[in-house]
Amino acid sequence: xxxxxxxxxxxxxxxxxxxxxxxxxRSIGHVPGTFVTKKVKEEAYYYFQYSDPGxxxxxxxxxxxxxxxxxxxxxxxxARTVFEEDAAGVQRICALLRAGGAMLSxxxxxxxLKALSDGGSS
Numbered sequence: 001x002x003x004x005x006x007x008x009x010x011x012x013x014x015x016x017x018x019x020x021x022x023x024x025x026r027s028i029g030h031v032p033g034t035f036v037t038k039k040v041k042e043e044a045y046y047y048f049q050y051s052d053p054g055x056x057x058x059x060x061x062x063x064x065x066x067x068x069x070x071x072x073x074x075x076x077x078x079a080r081t082v083f084e085e086d087a088a089g090v091q092r093i094c095a096l097l098r099a100g101g102a103m104l105s106x107x108x109x110x111x112x113l114k115a116l117s118d119g120g121s122s
Contacts, residue, residue, distance in 0.1 A: 004100070014093055015090065015097065022083070022086050027079045027083075028075060031050075031076070033051075034048070035048055035073045036048075036059070045062075046062040046063055046065055046069050048062055053115060
């Protein structure tokens with residue numbers, strides 16, 4: 001087997017460091033989905049909207065809109081922004097690894113690994 005160039009090896013190390021940091025700082029922003037409000041009889045309620053693995057949109061009732069839930073929704077949005085920035089950095093490193101000739105996973109395997117990661121399995 002041909003040895004990967006040092007630059008590609010360094011990219012692997014950088015990727016591992018970033019993924020470890022992201023996992024160590026896992027927060028509400030890592031939960032895929034968004035908060036939505038619905039009005040029922042002039043009262044506003046929060047729901048969490050997400051897509052299940054089959055691609056079907058689901059909504060989970062959270063509660064009546066109030067200041068404590070408003071803070072939680074704001075916290076989710078702020079953490080989501082940070083997570084998306086981190087994920088964009090990971091995607092850039094992965095693109096560099098692909099360009100450097102790194103071995104790739106097929107998309108089905110990648111989705112399974114992501115589902116296991118999101119589910120907290122190891």
